[in-house]
Amino acid sequence: MAGQLSATGKAAFTLEAVVAGGLVVEQLVTTLNAAKPWQLALPASGIVGLTGPSGGGKSTLLAALAGQRSCSGVVEFAGRTWQNGRSGIPAHKRDMSLGFQDSRLFSGQTVAQNLALAHRYSRRPLDSGARTQLQADFGIQHLLQSPVEQLSGGEAQRVALLRQLFHNAALQLFDEPLAAVDQALVIRRLLPTLRAFWERHPALVLWTSHNFNEIQLLADRCLWMENAALTGPLRLQDVARRLQFGDFGHTCYSRVEALVVGQQGGMLELSLGGHKLFADRVTGDYARGQSVAFLLESGDISLSLEWPGLSSILNCLPVTLVGRQALDDGRVRLQLRSGTQDFQADISCLSFERLGLHDGGQYFAQFKAGSLAGL
Numbered sequence: 001m002a003g004q005l006s007a008t009g010k011a012a013f014t015l016e017a018v019v020a021g022g023l024v025v026e027q028l029v030t031t032l033n034a035a036k037p038w039q040l041a042l043p044a045s046g047i048v049g050l051t052g053p054s055g056g057g058k059s060t061l062l063a064a065l066a067g068q069r070s071c072s073g074v075v076e077f078a079g080r081t082w083q084n085g086r087s088g089i090p091a092h093k094r095d096m097s098l099g100f101q102d103s104r105l106f107s108g109q110t111v112a113q114n115l116a117l118a119h120r121y122s123r124r125p126l127d128s129g130a131r132t133q134l135q136a137d138f139g140i141q142h143l144l145q146s147p148v149e150q151l152s153g154g155e156a157q158r159v160a161l162l163r164q165l166f167h168n169a170a171l172q173l174f175d176e177p178l179a180a181v182d183q184a185l186v187i188r189r190l191l192p193t194l195r196a197f198w199e200r201h202p203a204l205v206l207w208t209s210h211n212f213n214e215i216q217l218l219a220d221r222c223l224w225m226e227n228a229a230l231t232g233p234l235r236l237q238d239v240a241r242r243l244q245f246g247d248f249g250h251t252c253y254s255r256v257e258a259l260v261v262g263q264q265g266g267m268l269e270l271s272l273g274g275h276k277l278f279a280d281r282v283t284g285d286y287a288r289g290q291s292v293a294f295l296l297e298s299g300d301i302s303l304s305l306e307w308p309g310l311s312s313i314l315n316c317l318p319v320t321l322v323g324r325q326a327l328d329d330g331r332v333r334l335q336l337r338s339g340t341q342d343f344q345a346d347i348s349c350l351s352f353e354r355l356g357l358h359d360g361g362q363y364f365a366q367f368k369a370g371s372l373a374g375l
Protein backbone atom coordinates (compact mmCIF):
# COMPACT_ATOMS: atom_id res chain seq x y z
CA MET A 1 0.00 0.00 0.00
CA ALA A 2 1.34 3.43 -0.88
CA GLY A 3 2.91 5.18 2.06
CA GLN A 4 3.05 2.10 4.27
CA LEU A 5 6.19 0.41 5.50
CA SER A 6 7.35 -2.16 3.01
CA ALA A 7 8.23 -5.70 4.03
CA THR A 8 11.80 -4.58 4.58
CA GLY A 9 10.75 -1.79 6.89
CA LYS A 10 11.55 0.89 4.33
CA ALA A 11 9.11 3.73 3.82
CA ALA A 12 8.08 4.46 0.26
CA PHE A 13 8.85 8.14 -0.30
CA THR A 14 6.85 8.53 -3.47
CA LEU A 15 4.69 11.46 -4.42
CA GLU A 16 1.66 9.14 -4.59
CA ALA A 17 2.40 8.04 -1.04
CA VAL A 18 2.37 11.62 0.16
CA VAL A 19 -0.76 12.52 -1.77
CA ALA A 20 -2.44 9.43 -0.32
CA GLY A 21 -2.54 11.06 3.08
CA GLY A 22 0.85 11.79 4.57
CA LEU A 23 2.22 14.97 6.10
CA VAL A 24 2.19 18.07 3.91
CA VAL A 25 3.78 21.30 5.16
CA GLU A 26 3.71 24.43 3.02
CA GLN A 27 5.14 27.84 3.78
CA LEU A 28 5.22 27.12 7.51
CA VAL A 29 6.63 30.15 9.32
CA THR A 30 7.36 30.81 13.00
CA THR A 31 9.21 33.78 14.52
CA LEU A 32 12.38 31.71 14.04
CA ASN A 33 12.22 31.16 10.28
CA ALA A 34 10.42 34.17 8.77
CA ALA A 35 12.92 34.30 5.89
CA LYS A 36 13.05 30.51 5.37
CA PRO A 37 9.53 29.04 5.25
CA TRP A 38 9.46 25.29 5.84
CA GLN A 39 8.26 22.89 3.14
CA LEU A 40 7.87 19.18 3.74
CA ALA A 41 6.10 16.18 2.25
CA LEU A 42 6.24 12.79 3.94
CA PRO A 43 4.22 9.58 3.53
CA ALA A 44 1.63 8.47 6.07
CA SER A 45 3.97 5.97 7.66
CA GLY A 46 7.67 5.36 8.11
CA ILE A 47 10.42 6.59 10.39
CA VAL A 48 12.21 9.83 9.49
CA GLY A 49 15.15 11.23 11.42
CA LEU A 50 15.58 14.93 12.25
CA THR A 51 19.00 16.23 13.18
CA GLY A 52 21.32 19.22 12.81
CA PRO A 53 23.34 21.61 14.97
CA SER A 54 22.05 22.73 18.35
CA GLY A 55 19.76 25.76 18.22
CA GLY A 56 18.95 25.13 14.56
CA GLY A 57 15.17 24.94 15.04
CA LYS A 58 14.30 21.23 15.35
CA SER A 59 12.20 21.60 18.49
CA THR A 60 10.51 24.67 17.05
CA LEU A 61 9.46 22.68 13.97
CA LEU A 62 8.04 19.86 16.12
CA ALA A 63 6.14 22.34 18.31
CA ALA A 64 4.69 24.05 15.21
CA LEU A 65 3.56 20.68 13.77
CA ALA A 66 2.01 19.81 17.11
CA GLY A 67 0.07 23.08 17.31
CA GLN A 68 2.08 24.20 20.32
CA ARG A 69 3.83 27.15 18.72
CA SER A 70 2.29 30.12 16.97
CA CYS A 71 2.87 29.89 13.23
CA SER A 72 1.36 30.51 9.80
CA GLY A 73 1.21 28.38 6.67
CA VAL A 74 -0.32 25.01 5.93
CA VAL A 75 -0.05 21.73 7.80
CA GLU A 76 -2.09 18.78 6.58
CA PHE A 77 -1.96 15.25 7.85
CA ALA A 78 -3.89 12.17 6.72
CA GLY A 79 -6.09 14.39 4.53
CA ARG A 80 -7.04 16.71 7.41
CA THR A 81 -6.02 20.36 7.67
CA TRP A 82 -4.35 21.11 10.99
CA GLN A 83 -3.12 24.60 10.16
CA ASN A 84 -4.21 27.04 7.49
CA GLY A 85 -2.90 30.58 7.47
CA ARG A 86 -2.74 31.83 11.05
CA SER A 87 -5.47 29.53 12.37
CA GLY A 88 -5.00 25.94 13.43
CA ILE A 89 -6.89 23.24 15.30
CA PRO A 90 -5.74 22.67 18.89
CA ALA A 91 -3.11 20.07 19.74
CA HIS A 92 -5.54 17.61 21.36
CA LYS A 93 -7.60 17.44 18.16
CA ARG A 94 -4.58 16.39 16.09
CA ASP A 95 -3.93 12.64 15.84
CA MET A 96 -0.37 13.08 17.04
CA SER A 97 1.86 12.90 20.09
CA LEU A 98 4.95 14.89 21.04
CA GLY A 99 7.58 13.50 23.39
CA PHE A 100 10.30 15.52 25.05
CA GLN A 101 13.75 14.87 26.48
CA ASP A 102 12.58 16.01 29.92
CA SER A 103 9.85 13.32 30.01
CA ARG A 104 6.98 15.49 31.35
CA LEU A 105 5.29 12.56 33.10
CA PHE A 106 2.16 13.32 35.13
CA SER A 107 3.37 13.98 38.64
CA GLY A 108 1.57 12.58 41.67
CA GLN A 109 0.92 9.36 39.72
CA THR A 110 2.64 6.02 39.37
CA VAL A 111 4.27 4.71 36.22
CA ALA A 112 1.30 2.36 35.67
CA GLN A 113 -1.17 5.26 36.01
CA ASN A 114 0.78 7.33 33.46
CA LEU A 115 0.69 4.43 31.01
CA ALA A 116 -2.99 3.69 31.66
CA LEU A 117 -3.92 7.27 30.83
CA ALA A 118 -2.16 7.11 27.47
CA HIS A 119 -3.95 3.82 26.73
CA ARG A 120 -7.35 5.24 27.73
CA TYR A 121 -7.03 8.25 25.38
CA SER A 122 -5.55 6.30 22.45
CA ARG A 123 -7.43 6.33 19.15
CA ARG A 124 -5.75 2.97 18.36
CA PRO A 125 -5.41 1.24 21.74
CA LEU A 126 -2.91 -1.62 21.96
CA ASP A 127 -4.14 -4.98 23.25
CA SER A 128 -3.00 -6.05 26.69
CA GLY A 129 -0.51 -8.61 25.30
CA ALA A 130 1.28 -5.91 23.29
CA ARG A 131 1.35 -3.57 26.30
CA THR A 132 2.78 -6.23 28.61
CA GLN A 133 5.41 -7.19 26.06
CA LEU A 134 6.47 -3.54 25.61
CA GLN A 135 6.80 -3.08 29.36
CA ALA A 136 9.09 -6.13 29.46
CA ASP A 137 11.11 -4.98 26.44
CA PHE A 138 11.60 -1.56 28.01
CA GLY A 139 12.64 -3.18 31.32
CA ILE A 140 10.24 -1.19 33.46
CA GLN A 141 7.95 -3.87 34.99
CA HIS A 142 9.58 -3.49 38.41
CA LEU A 143 8.83 0.24 38.29
CA LEU A 144 5.10 0.07 37.51
CA GLN A 145 3.98 0.96 41.05
CA SER A 146 6.66 3.62 41.58
CA PRO A 147 5.65 7.28 41.78
CA VAL A 148 7.19 9.01 38.77
CA GLU A 149 9.03 11.43 41.07
CA GLN A 150 11.23 8.52 42.19
CA LEU A 151 12.46 7.58 38.71
CA SER A 152 15.98 8.27 37.49
CA GLY A 153 16.36 10.45 34.41
CA GLY A 154 16.89 7.44 32.15
CA GLU A 155 13.96 5.52 33.68
CA ALA A 156 11.68 8.52 33.28
CA GLN A 157 12.65 8.79 29.62
CA ARG A 158 11.91 5.12 29.01
CA VAL A 159 8.50 5.48 30.66
CA ALA A 160 7.72 8.63 28.67
CA LEU A 161 8.63 6.92 25.42
CA LEU A 162 6.53 3.90 26.35
CA ARG A 163 3.63 6.19 27.22
CA GLN A 164 3.85 7.61 23.71
CA LEU A 165 3.80 4.09 22.21
CA PHE A 166 0.73 3.23 24.31
CA HIS A 167 -0.95 6.34 22.92
CA ASN A 168 -0.09 5.05 19.40
CA ALA A 169 -0.91 8.26 17.50
CA ALA A 170 -0.84 8.39 13.69
CA LEU A 171 1.92 11.04 13.79
CA GLN A 172 4.51 10.54 16.53
CA LEU A 173 6.97 13.36 17.14
CA PHE A 174 10.01 12.72 19.35
CA ASP A 175 12.44 15.33 20.64
CA GLU A 176 15.61 13.59 21.86
CA PRO A 177 13.61 10.99 23.80
CA LEU A 178 16.55 8.73 24.76
CA ALA A 179 19.30 11.26 25.44
CA ALA A 180 19.60 10.22 29.12
CA VAL A 181 19.40 6.45 28.59
CA ASP A 182 22.47 4.21 28.65
CA GLN A 183 23.68 3.85 25.04
CA ALA A 184 24.22 0.08 25.19
CA LEU A 185 20.60 -0.37 26.26
CA VAL A 186 19.44 2.00 23.53
CA ILE A 187 21.38 0.37 20.70
CA ARG A 188 21.06 -3.26 21.77
CA ARG A 189 17.53 -3.35 23.10
CA LEU A 190 15.31 -0.27 22.77
CA LEU A 191 15.89 0.61 19.12
CA PRO A 192 15.27 -2.96 17.86
CA THR A 193 12.09 -2.99 19.99
CA LEU A 194 10.95 0.32 18.50
CA ARG A 195 11.63 -0.80 14.96
CA ALA A 196 9.62 -4.00 15.49
CA PHE A 197 6.81 -1.99 17.14
CA TRP A 198 6.42 0.39 14.19
CA GLU A 199 6.55 -2.54 11.74
CA ARG A 200 3.46 -3.93 13.50
CA HIS A 201 1.81 -0.56 14.22
CA PRO A 202 2.61 1.72 11.27
CA ALA A 203 2.70 5.45 12.00
CA LEU A 204 4.64 8.43 10.70
CA VAL A 205 7.47 8.94 13.17
CA LEU A 206 9.73 11.99 13.29
CA TRP A 207 12.70 11.06 15.48
CA THR A 208 14.85 14.01 16.59
CA SER A 209 18.28 13.25 17.94
CA HIS A 210 21.87 14.46 18.05
CA ASN A 211 22.85 10.81 18.21
CA PHE A 212 23.09 9.75 14.60
CA ASN A 213 23.41 6.09 15.65
CA GLU A 214 19.79 6.18 16.77
CA ILE A 215 18.71 7.68 13.47
CA GLN A 216 20.75 5.23 11.42
CA LEU A 217 19.18 2.27 13.19
CA LEU A 218 15.61 3.54 13.05
CA ALA A 219 15.15 5.63 9.94
CA ASP A 220 15.64 5.35 6.20
CA ARG A 221 15.67 9.09 5.55
CA CYS A 222 16.61 12.12 7.62
CA LEU A 223 15.71 15.81 7.73
CA TRP A 224 18.45 18.36 8.39
CA MET A 225 17.76 21.60 10.27
CA GLU A 226 20.47 24.26 10.44
CA ASN A 227 20.08 27.99 11.11
CA ALA A 228 16.30 27.56 10.85
CA ALA A 229 16.57 26.15 7.31
CA LEU A 230 14.96 22.74 6.76
CA THR A 231 16.43 20.37 4.16
CA GLY A 232 15.34 16.88 3.18
CA PRO A 233 14.38 14.16 3.46
CA LEU A 234 17.99 13.24 2.72
CA ARG A 235 19.62 9.84 2.32
CA LEU A 236 21.40 8.69 5.49
CA GLN A 237 24.79 8.61 3.72
CA ASP A 238 24.43 12.29 2.89
CA VAL A 239 23.65 13.19 6.48
CA ALA A 240 26.56 11.06 7.74
CA ARG A 241 28.87 13.02 5.45
CA ARG A 242 27.65 16.34 6.95
CA LEU A 243 28.21 15.00 10.46
CA GLN A 244 31.69 13.62 9.89
CA PHE A 245 33.23 17.03 10.09
CA GLY A 246 30.85 18.29 12.74
CA ASP A 247 30.54 17.42 16.41
CA PHE A 248 30.14 13.68 15.83
CA GLY A 249 33.25 12.85 17.82
CA HIS A 250 35.85 10.23 17.02
CA THR A 251 33.68 7.15 17.17
CA CYS A 252 32.04 6.54 13.87
CA TYR A 253 29.30 4.01 13.26
CA SER A 254 28.27 2.86 9.80
CA ARG A 255 24.85 1.49 8.99
CA VAL A 256 25.02 -1.77 7.07
CA GLU A 257 22.14 -3.86 5.71
CA ALA A 258 22.04 -7.61 5.23
CA LEU A 259 19.52 -10.42 4.74
CA VAL A 260 18.58 -12.87 7.48
CA VAL A 261 19.55 -16.45 6.65
CA GLY A 262 18.65 -18.09 9.94
CA GLN A 263 19.72 -18.79 13.51
CA GLN A 264 22.68 -20.99 14.37
CA GLY A 265 24.08 -21.77 17.82
CA GLY A 266 22.30 -18.81 19.40
CA MET A 267 23.60 -16.52 16.68
CA LEU A 268 21.84 -14.73 13.86
CA GLU A 269 23.20 -15.74 10.47
CA LEU A 270 23.12 -13.05 7.77
CA SER A 271 24.10 -12.72 4.14
CA LEU A 272 25.71 -9.58 2.75
CA GLY A 273 26.24 -9.78 -1.00
CA GLY A 274 26.49 -13.56 -0.70
CA HIS A 275 29.00 -13.42 2.16
CA LYS A 276 27.99 -15.00 5.45
CA LEU A 277 27.99 -12.88 8.62
CA PHE A 278 27.23 -13.84 12.23
CA ALA A 279 25.78 -11.65 14.98
CA ASP A 280 25.54 -12.56 18.66
CA ARG A 281 23.70 -10.89 21.58
CA VAL A 282 20.68 -10.46 19.32
CA THR A 283 17.46 -9.34 21.04
CA GLY A 284 15.00 -8.98 18.14
CA ASP A 285 12.99 -11.68 16.34
CA TYR A 286 13.84 -11.97 12.67
CA ALA A 287 12.42 -14.01 9.80
CA ARG A 288 14.43 -15.70 7.09
CA GLY A 289 14.78 -13.42 4.06
CA GLN A 290 14.13 -10.26 6.10
CA SER A 291 16.38 -7.26 5.46
CA VAL A 292 17.93 -5.93 8.67
CA ALA A 293 20.13 -2.93 9.46
CA PHE A 294 22.92 -2.89 12.04
CA LEU A 295 25.76 -0.60 13.08
CA LEU A 296 29.46 -1.29 12.77
CA GLU A 297 31.84 0.74 14.90
CA SER A 298 34.85 1.98 12.96
CA GLY A 299 37.28 0.91 15.70
CA ASP A 300 35.99 -2.68 15.66
CA ILE A 301 37.20 -3.48 12.15
CA SER A 302 40.62 -4.77 11.17
CA LEU A 303 42.07 -5.16 7.67
CA SER A 304 44.26 -7.83 6.15
CA LEU A 305 45.81 -8.33 2.74
CA GLU A 306 44.75 -11.97 2.42
CA TRP A 307 41.74 -14.04 3.32
CA PRO A 308 42.42 -14.95 6.96
CA GLY A 309 42.62 -18.59 8.03
CA LEU A 310 40.43 -20.11 10.74
CA SER A 311 40.01 -17.50 13.44
CA SER A 312 37.83 -16.72 16.45
CA ILE A 313 36.80 -13.58 14.53
CA LEU A 314 33.80 -14.93 12.67
CA ASN A 315 33.14 -12.22 10.11
CA CYS A 316 35.19 -11.35 7.06
CA LEU A 317 34.20 -9.33 3.99
CA PRO A 318 36.16 -8.59 0.84
CA VAL A 319 36.36 -4.80 0.52
CA THR A 320 37.71 -2.09 -1.73
CA LEU A 321 39.39 0.98 -0.21
CA VAL A 322 37.51 3.91 -1.76
CA GLY A 323 38.74 6.83 0.35
CA ARG A 324 40.48 7.87 3.56
CA GLN A 325 40.85 10.71 5.98
CA ALA A 326 43.61 11.30 8.54
CA LEU A 327 42.33 11.63 12.12
CA ASP A 328 44.11 13.91 14.55
CA ASP A 329 45.00 11.04 16.93
CA GLY A 330 47.50 9.14 14.78
CA ARG A 331 44.90 6.99 13.04
CA VAL A 332 43.40 7.01 9.60
CA ARG A 333 39.70 6.53 8.80
CA LEU A 334 39.20 4.27 5.80
CA GLN A 335 36.12 4.33 3.61
CA LEU A 336 35.50 0.72 2.60
CA ARG A 337 33.05 -0.73 0.09
CA SER A 338 31.71 -4.27 -0.02
CA GLY A 339 29.25 -4.70 -2.88
CA THR A 340 26.83 -1.80 -2.53
CA GLN A 341 27.56 -1.20 1.17
CA ASP A 342 29.98 1.43 2.44
CA PHE A 343 31.40 1.44 5.94
CA GLN A 344 34.33 2.95 7.78
CA ALA A 345 37.27 1.50 9.67
CA ASP A 346 39.83 3.28 11.83
CA ILE A 347 43.36 1.87 11.85
CA SER A 348 46.69 3.28 12.98
CA CYS A 349 48.87 5.15 10.48
CA LEU A 350 51.56 2.57 11.31
CA SER A 351 49.31 -0.29 10.12
CA PHE A 352 48.29 1.72 7.08
CA GLU A 353 51.93 2.08 6.04
CA ARG A 354 53.02 -1.45 6.98
CA LEU A 355 50.21 -2.94 4.87
CA GLY A 356 50.94 -0.55 1.99
CA LEU A 357 47.23 0.29 1.59
CA HIS A 358 46.18 2.41 -1.35
CA ASP A 359 42.95 3.75 -2.85
CA GLY A 360 41.31 1.17 -5.09
CA GLY A 361 43.11 -1.71 -3.33
CA GLN A 362 41.20 -4.94 -2.52
CA TYR A 363 41.44 -6.13 1.08
CA PHE A 364 39.62 -8.18 3.72
CA ALA A 365 37.76 -6.57 6.62
CA GLN A 366 37.32 -8.65 9.77
CA PHE A 367 35.05 -8.01 12.75
CA LYS A 368 33.61 -10.04 15.60
CA ALA A 369 30.04 -11.30 15.87
CA GLY A 370 29.58 -8.93 18.83
CA SER A 371 30.41 -5.93 16.65
CA LEU A 372 27.06 -6.00 14.85
CA ALA A 373 25.09 -3.64 17.07
CA GLY A 374 21.38 -2.92 17.08
CA LEU A 375 19.96 -6.32 16.17
Ligand SMILES: Nc1ncnc2c1ncn2[C@@H]1O[C@H](COP(=O)(O)OP(=O)(O)OP(=O)(O)O)[C@@H](O)[C@H]1O
Pocket residue numbers: 032052053054055056057058059060061225
Ligand atom coordinates in the same frame (compact mmCIF):
# COMPACT_ATOMS: atom_id res chain seq x y z
N1 LIG B 1 9.77 30.06 22.72
C1 LIG B 1 10.84 30.62 22.13
N2 LIG B 1 10.88 31.94 21.92
C2 LIG B 1 11.94 32.51 21.33
N3 LIG B 1 13.02 31.84 20.91
C3 LIG B 1 13.03 30.53 21.09
C4 LIG B 1 11.96 29.83 21.71
N4 LIG B 1 12.26 28.52 21.74
C5 LIG B 1 13.48 28.41 21.18
N5 LIG B 1 13.93 29.60 20.78
C6 LIG B 1 15.20 29.87 20.09
O1 LIG B 1 15.02 29.38 18.76
C7 LIG B 1 16.23 28.78 18.31
C8 LIG B 1 15.94 27.34 17.90
O2 LIG B 1 15.65 26.59 19.07
P1 LIG B 1 15.23 25.07 18.99
O3 LIG B 1 15.02 24.62 20.40
O4 LIG B 1 14.10 24.94 18.06
O5 LIG B 1 16.53 24.42 18.34
P2 LIG B 1 16.98 22.88 18.32
O6 LIG B 1 17.49 22.62 16.95
O7 LIG B 1 15.87 22.01 18.80
O8 LIG B 1 18.16 22.89 19.35
P3 LIG B 1 18.78 21.70 20.27
O9 LIG B 1 19.35 20.72 19.30
O10 LIG B 1 19.83 22.40 21.05
O11 LIG B 1 17.66 21.15 21.09
C9 LIG B 1 17.23 28.90 19.44
O12 LIG B 1 18.07 30.00 19.16
C10 LIG B 1 16.39 29.13 20.65
O13 LIG B 1 17.09 29.89 21.60
